[in-house]
Amino acid sequence: MDHASQNIIACPDCDLLQRVPELPDGAAAHCRRCDHTIALNRPESLENTLALTVAAAIAFLVANVSPLMELSVSGRQTHTTILGGAQEMWLRGEPLTAALVAFCTVFAPAVHISIMLTIILASRQTPIPSWVGKLLRWSEWHQTWAMVEVMMLGILVALIKIAEMATVIPGIGMFAAGALVLLVAAITVTFDPRKIWQRIEWVNGSIPPTSSGRPSALPKADSLSQQNHPLTAMSIGLVCCESCGLVSRPANVDNPGHCPRCGRHLTLRKHHAIQRTWALIIAALVCYIPANLLPVMASATLVSSENDTILSGVVLLYKTGSWHLALIVLIASVVIPLAKIMALAFLLITIQRRSIKEQRERLQLYRLVDFVGRWSMLDVFVVTFTVALIQLQPLMSVQPGTGVHFFAAVVVLTMIAAESFDPRLIWDSRNEKGG
Numbered sequence: 015m016d017h018a019s020q021n022i023i024a025c026p027d028c029d030l031l032q033r034v035p036e037l038p039d040g041a042a043a044h045c046r047r048c049d050h051t052i053a054l055n056r057p058e059s060l061e062n063t064l065a066l067t068v069a070a071a072i073a074f075l076v077a078n079v080s081p082l083m084e085l086s087v088s089g090r091q092t093h094t095t096i097l098g099g100a101q102e103m104w105l106r107g108e109p110l111t112a113a114l115v116a117f118c119t120v121f122a123p124a125v126h127i128s129i130m131l132t133i134i135l136a137s138r139q140t141p142i143p144s145w146v147g148k149l150l151r152w153s154e155w156h157q158t159w160a161m162v163e164v165m166m167l168g169i170l171v172a173l174i175k176i177a178e179m180a181t182v183i184p185g186i187g188m189f190a191a192g193a194l195v196l197l198v199a200a201i202t203v204t205f206d207p208r209k210i211w212q213r214i215e216w217v218n219g220s221i222p223p224t225s226s227g228r229p230s231a232l233p234k235a236d237s238l239s240q241q242n243h244p245l246t247a248m249s250i251g252l253v254c255c256e257s258c259g260l261v262s263r264p265a266n267v268d269n270p271g272h273c274p275r276c277g278r279h280l281t282l283r284k285h286h287a288i289q290r291t292w293a294l295i296i297a298a299l300v301c302y303i304p305a306n307l308l309p310v311m312a313s314a315t316l317v318s319s320e321n322d323t324i325l326s327g328v329v330l331l332y333k334t335g336s337w338h339l340a341l342i343v344l345i346a347s348v349v350i351p352l353a354k355i356m357a358l359a360f361l362l363i364t365i366q367r368r369s370i371k372e373q374r375e376r377l378q379l380y381r382l383v384d385f386v387g388r389w390s391m392l393d394v395f396v397v398t399f400t401v402a403l404i405q406l407q408p409l410m411s412v413q414p415g416t417g418v419h420f421f422a423a424v425v426v427l428t429m430i431a432a433e434s435f436d437p438r439l440i441w442d443s444r445n446e447k448g449g
């Protein structure tokens with residue numbers, strides 16, 4: 015296998031071609047133009063990831079079979095598990111939100127952990143079977159949607175709200191879920207997918223990493239650093255795989271086919287990125303209005319009943335003295351979704367106007383949008399676990415309101431919008447203008 019050409023990569027965020035140097039243990043290489051971390055060398059990465067993944071699988075099982083918390087009011091008790099929360103939403107007439115909660119808290123983490131275990135165990139063979147590449151591609155996607163840490167914060171907010179009116183006892187499930195959050199974070203830090211990608215064989219055995227089969231199709235590694243004018247993969251007809259990072263020269267640039275290493279459909283830029291992102295953020299903006307105006311929760315006691323919107327929930331938290339939680343919910347549920355929609359619109363407009371100003375700053379804005387998006391799901395979890403616990407009819411009960419599925423729609427639409435966007439477009443006008 016041609017190792018020199020394996021060291022040439024195109025930055026996933028700005029498409030600049032560059033050579034990755036040999037890295038000492040623990041070191042990282044950053045993109046010369048946009049500072050994206052393009053390579054890391056984590057010693058013992060696979061061994062440590064295996065140990066962490068086994069621990070995460072155990073924590074996941076315990077977190078799902080034991081009660082998260084118990085609640086007691088005037089001698090009556092209820093308790094809930096993670097799936098019990100989703101089930102309760104289903105029974106209260108919110109099947110879509112229930113499915114979303116189950117997907118983000120149970121299904122996606124379960125798939126992510128099992129895929130990681132399979133990948134690491136299979137990677138002990140030499141050569142690594144090519145299906146491992148396909149799995150590795152999927153693991154990234156499930157990682158985005160696995161939201162155990164957001165769920166934990168949601169449970170915490172729900173607990174503090176409920177503690178005003180009842181005694182809450184955290185269960186074993188809660189501690190296991192807490193351990194799971196730490197373990198999943200540790201896996202992300204420890205796992206070095208490049209170690210596996212480098213050992214996966216191309217589909218047709220021995221050919222070097224070019225779809226056309228010509229090793230000379232890639233530029234010479236030393237010639238890259240001497241370029242004073244930025245050389246991107248697209249500008250010289252190369253395509254970078256979005257999953258495994260393999261740079262290859264397709265026979266036909268307009269229809270590059272599939273990545274020879276992981277089988278992903280190759281594109282120079284994400285398909286219709288601008289139109290799709292616009293459509294998704296406009297849809298999100300439309301849902302944002304009912305999400306904030308309609309009640310997300312309706313609570314009833316023997317003597318009174320009231321409807322809570324997201325904002326009145328924030329006010330309630332503030333009045334009961336937990337101003338810091340009020341601030342977190344306000345930022346996660348009201349500020350972040352709107353800021354995300356506005357930031358993506360700003361990025362799209364500047365790309366359409368072919369702006370070459372502040373490209374680094376605009377890319378940082380995109381990274382921030384992509385990173386904080388998942389935290390908006392907070393209020394969906396707060397509602398779910400409040401509803402699941404407070405079912406003490408006729409004494410006290412809480413029902414989900416219609417606002418909650420509009421709110422969930424805003425979060426999902428903005429997350430997909432951020433994924434549809436292609437940050438490399440920010441840099442393309444610079445290449446066109448030759449600056």
Ligand SMILES: [Zn+2]
Nearest residue numbers: 025028045048
């Ligand atoms: Zn870059």
Ligand SMILES: [Zn+2]
Nearest residue numbers: 255258273276
């Ligand atoms: Zn690939």
